[in-house]
Amino acid sequence: MRVWGPEVARDYDVSSAEVFAPEVLAPAVEFLARRAGGGPALELAVGTGRVALPLSARGVPVSGIELSEHMAARLREKPGADAVPVTIGDMAGATAPGCGGFRLVYLVYNTITNLLTQDAQVACFRNAARHLAPGGEFVVEVFVPPLRSLPPGESARPFHVGEHRVGVDTFDVVHQRLVSHHYAVREGRGSVFRSEHRWAWPAELDLMARLAGLEPAGRWAGWDGSPFTAESTSHVSAWRLPQR
Known part of the structure; x- marks a missing residue:
């Protein structure tokens, strides 16, 4: 997969x-x-x-x-x-x-x-x-779904901010979809991982x-x-x- x-x-x-x-x-x-x-x-x-x-x-x-x-x-x-x-x-x-x-x-x-x-x-x-x-x-x-935390007109919300990793969710309210963006640095190397989700x-x-x-x-x-x-x-x- x-x-x-x-x-x-x-x-x-x-x-x-x-x-x-x-x-x-x-x-x-x-x-x-x-x-x-x-x-x-x-x-x-x-x-x-x-x-x-x-x-x-x-x-x-x-x-x-x-x-x-x-x-x-x-x-x-x-x-x-x-x-x-x-x-x-x-x-x-x-x-x-x-x-x-x-x-x-x-x-x-x-x-x-x-x-x-x-x-x-x-x-x-x-x-x-x-x-x-x-x-x-x-x-x-x-x-x-944390939609109440989204300011009007915005579609992104951080869910983790750490020394080696930052995570941000972006929201598609119409289709009940979000994408989790994970940015990490380990041993001097950066990585990006994204996963899609449908909330209910x-x-x-x-x-x-x-x-x-x-x-x-x-x-x-x-x-x-x-x-x-x-x-x-x-x-x-x-x-x-x-x-x-």
Whole structure:
């Protein structure tokens, strides 16, 4: 895949170091372990295993779906990877072994926005639903579109300014699209990486879940379970497949 190619996979853990920090990762793993309730879990877009590996180490049987062979290869290099089988394919349509029997399907770190059309995002919800056992849950972590922070007439907003990396989002409000621009300097060399995203408001995600046959199971401002409010910049939302 063009975006998640070998160079991005090689540097992913370093460039995303802030979400590997224990104070960020541990609450996510704890939350997901509780929602799994000891049953099997499936991570869509499992990447290099940031969440799947520690969740597996907690005793939760974890499988993954991942589009990028390069990202999956990085996962396979890590301790504990043998316990996390990965199916290569699109999270909007690929089928993992055990389909229909998962207690938890989850999608973290804004990855639902990597699907660039509403149809693809709806398909992802449907794919998650068909992997769930009755009573199982689909959990998504995603940002709230920060449009209120854009001054009138402007379409760019920095999201990270550091010593070695600067990140800027540019917004296409009409089409619910943004492009994240990452500029980094490492060992005296500069690099540029861009990724496209389609955002969706919480209410739109709720409708996607309903179309997939899921019902609301909770929404929080973060993995710590804090209340979701009008000022929240992100949310963790759960939808449940009803018991038949």
